[in-house]
Amino acid sequence: MSADLYLSILKNKGYKLTPKRKAVIELFLQENRILAPRDVYRQLEKQIHPLGFPTVYRILEEFSLAGILIPVLSDERLLSYALCRRPQEHHHHFICHSCQRVEDVDYCGIAGAQETIEKKLGCRIDTHLFQLEGICSDCLKNKR
């Protein structure tokens, strides 16, 4: 997994490939886990000066809108982020609240219902969020 895929997606969406944006992608690739904004800030401030906390927040939000990062609410209802492994394919995610693992889910619960809902509301649906959360199979086994 390299940063190039993510950087090309950002470029296509009109984002400038700044050293800060690149560093955020590299960090998520390297850490391979869910990161809170403060984790990202602490790692990045070692290599980038000056760096403001609002900048980190802004980049994380941008990447989430671009479909590169998956927003995950922690138990304390704080927003953290995980890197999406296949940002170009439509899929969803399962998040384990015990080990923080993110698994891809190749099932779209809403696809079939979309047309029905559009007719009912008289609207056009462009996008949707569908996130599954719980305890993964490994964690369930360990609890027994």
Ligand SMILES: [Zn+2]
């Ligand atoms: Zn994904």
Ligand SMILES: [Zn+2]
């Ligand atoms: Zn787990």
Ligand SMILES: [Zn+2]
């Ligand atoms: Zn879907």
